Amino acid sequence: xxxxxxxxxxxVWDGNYAAAHALRQAQVDVVAAYPITPxxxxxxxxxxxxxxxxxDGEFVMVESEHAAMSGCVGAAAAGGRVATxxxxxxxxxxxxxxxxxxxxxxxxxxxxxxxxxxxPLNVRGDHSDMYLGRDSGWIQLDAFNAQEAYDMTLxxxxxxxxxxxxxxxxxxQDGFITSxxxxxxxxxxxxxxxxxxxxxxxxxxxxxxxKPVTYGAQTEEDWHFEHKAKQHKALMDSRAIIDDVFExxxxxxxxxxxxxxxxxxxxxxxxxxxxxxxxETCRLAAQQLRAEEGIKVGVVAPRCFRPFPFDxxxxxxxxxxxxxxxDRSSPGGAMGALFNxxxxxxxxxxxxxxxxxxxxxxxxxDFSVEEAKRIMREQKAHxxxxxxxxxxxxxxxxxxxxxxxxxTNRR
Amino acid sequence: xxxxxxxxxxxxxxxxxxxxxxxxxxxxGKQVQAFALYGSAKRGAAMRAYNRIDDEQIINHxxxxxxxxxxxxxxxxxxxxxxxxxxxxxxxxxxxxxxxxDELISEIPTLQDKSDRVFVVDCIDISLKTIGRAIPNSPxxxxxxxxxxxxxxxxxxxxxxxxxxxxxxxxxxxxxxxITTAYNEVK
Numbered sequence: 001x002x003x004x005x006x007x008x009x010x011x012v013w014d015g016n017y018a019a020a021h022a023l024r025q026a027q028v029d030v031v032a033a034y035p036i037t038p039x040x041x042x043x044x045x046x047x048x049x050x051x052x053x054x055x056d057g058e059f060v061m062v063e064s065e066h067a068a069m070s071g072c073v074g075a076a077a078a079g080g081r082v083a084t085x086x087x088x089x090x091x092x093x094x095x096x097x098x099x100x101x102x103x104x105x106x107x108x109x110x111x112x113x114x115x116x117x118x119x120p121l122n123v124r125g126d127h128s129d130m131y132l133g134r135d136s137g138w139i140q141l142d143a144f145n146a147q148e149a150y151d152m153t154l155x156x157x158x159x160x161x162x163x164x165x166x167x168x169x170x171x172x173q174d175g176f177i178t179s180x181x182x183x184x185x186x187x188x189x190x191x192x193x194x195x196x197x198x199x200x201x202x203x204x205x206x207x208x209x210x211k212p213v214t215y216g217a218q219t220e221e222d223w224h225f226e227h228k229a230k231q232h233k234a235l236m237d238s239r240a241i242i243d244d245v246f247e248x249x250x251x252x253x254x255x256x257x258x259x260x261x262x263x264x265x266x267x268x269x270x271x272x273x274x275x276x277x278x279x280e281t282c283r284l285a286a287q288q289l290r291a292e293e294g295i296k297v298g299v300v301a302p303r304c305f306r307p308f309p310f311d312x313x314x315x316x317x318x319x320x321x322x323x324x325x326x327d328r329s330s331p332g333g334a335m336g337a338l339f340n341x342x343x344x345x346x347x348x349x350x351x352x353x354x355x356x357x358x359x360x361x362x363x364x365x366d367f368s369v370e371e372a373k374r375i376m377r378e379q380k381a382h383x384x385x386x387x388x389x390x391x392x393x394x395x396x397x398x399x400x401x402x403x404x405x406x407x408t409n410r411r
Numbered sequence: 412x413x414x415x416x417x418x419x420x421x422x423x424x425x426x427x428x429x430x431x432x433x434x435x436x437x438x439x440g441k442q443v444q445a446f447a448l449y450g451s452a453k454r455g456a457a458m459r460a461y462n463r464i465d466d467e468q469i470i471n472h473x474x475x476x477x478x479x480x481x482x483x484x485x486x487x488x489x490x491x492x493x494x495x496x497x498x499x500x501x502x503x504x505x506x507x508x509x510x511x512x513d514e515l516i517s518e519i520p521t522l523q524d525k526s527d528r529v530f531v532v533d534c535i536d537i538s539l540k541t542i543g544r545a546i547p548n549s550p551x552x553x554x555x556x557x558x559x560x561x562x563x564x565x566x567x568x569x570x571x572x573x574x575x576x577x578x579x580x581x582x583x584x585x586x587x588x589x590i591t592t593a594y595n596e597v598k
Binding site for chain 1: 430433434437438442443444445446447468469471473474475
């Protein structure tokens with residue numbers, strides 16, 4: 001029996017430590033991991049918890065992230081609760097097995113501390129790895145601070161393991177900004193947290209020899225399509241379960257989460273859409289701009305990046321004049337992913353606001369409150385003019401000549 | 412909002428100090444943030460750690476800060492690092508040094524118009540004598556408690572004991588000694 005960990009009502013935890021405690025409290029059966037900056041402390045602290053008797057499960061050190069996720073797939077197929085952590089290059093090396101895990105419908109929890117992808121090599125936070133996972137068939141939840149990294153990790157088990165979902169779940173937090181910043185955190189006591197997550201419910205486990213099953217079978221044009229369509233439907237249908245789990249979590253803790261978070265949107269004319277810790281920076285900028293200049297700015301943030309909350313994004317942004325989508329990943333010859341997806345959602349609304357795109361913060365470039373305010377003022381100018389007055393895609397915080405692409409045809 | 416910037420070398424315990432301060436502050440019902448900017452994170456490299464303290468949840472994640480307190484826990488950094496960067500007319504400086512305050516200020520031009528806001532304590536010597544190693548973070552916390560007036564010493568010591576509760580008693584005692592000595596000696 002695992003030892004109970006002595007926790008205060010308020011702990012000062014960084015995002016990594018918060019995630020490690022959530023994994024401990026969920027009493028994971030197998031963690032197979034290969035540590036990488038900036039998620040190393042999740043694995044390190046989890047290993048310490050195991051060594052000190054706070055976890056009954058197995059901690060498997062492996063030789064690469066490909067092996068880490070492969071170990072997780074094996075253990076999950078065998079019938080255990082399974083989790084691991086990674087970032088950046090490690091995430092990239094896992095990519096092949098991420099698709100295996102989701103295709104086999106294994107509810108593994110992966111805590112991802114977002115970091116840039118090389119080259120050039122960079123250990124700081126951006127969303128390149130999170131975006132790399134967006135077609136992998138995993139549910140992707142996004143935490144904006146350490147408390148949320150803890151909360152979302154607990155919710156992840158409950159969502160992924162639900163009998164009608166059975167899909168793997170990633171919980172994202174921003175490298176360093178969240179993972180290495182300690183803030184007041186309110187953890188649940190061990191027994192409360194475990195009661196919320198619940199006993200692991202096995203489903204077609206390979207170690208049940210009385211009912212032999214196959215995982216990872218080959219299907220060609222005869223069945224592959226049906227499997228993938230079913231998987232996609234499970235992801236789409238998981239929206240209702242995610243809502244339910246968030247509601248149950250609110251009942252337990254008083255902390256309310258939605259698939260799309262909205263701040264100061266009641267009367268907003270201008271909206272910023274962002275992910276990660278930037279959401280909080282934008283909230284602060286919007287508060288200041290409202291008080292200082294009377295600009296009606298709001299902030300909208302997908303808490304759930306996959307399944308993409310097409311429905312809730314439309315609801316949140318239906319009444320604004322302009323929307324600016326902030327993408328913290330190099331778009332590689334396209335518009336940013338958040339811009340593309342939000343624009344697609346808004347295209348089928350009556351109002352169809354003006355939508356612009358900023359690429360920002362790559363490789364951990366600081367995103368300041370002042371810069372957020374400048375961007376918000378610029379959106380207000382678009383709203384007043386009635387058309388996009390700048391390039392549609394711009395770069396924020398970039399040194400050297402100003403960079404921008406595409407002009408509006410709607411003026 | 413109270414903002415604190417630590418100037419340190421990697422390995423001297425600024426991050427642990429900032430987090431320890433955060434732990435104690437959180438017990439007073441206030442919100443706290445503790446983070447660091449690492450260079451290439453080699454032991455001995457100059458680095459900075461930061462605290463923010465407020466009544467409301469802290470949602471500012473900027474690295475930029477106008478500090479209310481600057482805590483320098485490596486003596487040489489007072490000379491080589493830009494310790495007055497982005498300061499205010501009220502910023503208080505607590506610097507670890509074996510030198511007397513007047514002598515130290517006379518050697519650092521940027522501090523010369525701030526002598527009423529500069530405080531000196533020899534955290535290295537105190538930590539060597541109490542803890543037995545050059546870990547200047549604990550003594551700096553004692554000096555900060557005195558200069559900021561944010562806590563009574565006894566309250567701070569009591570809370571710090573809880574923060575350190577997983578360590579052996581000898582380590583807890585020597586840290587309490589270090590904090591108390593610096594509290595009494597900072598000038």
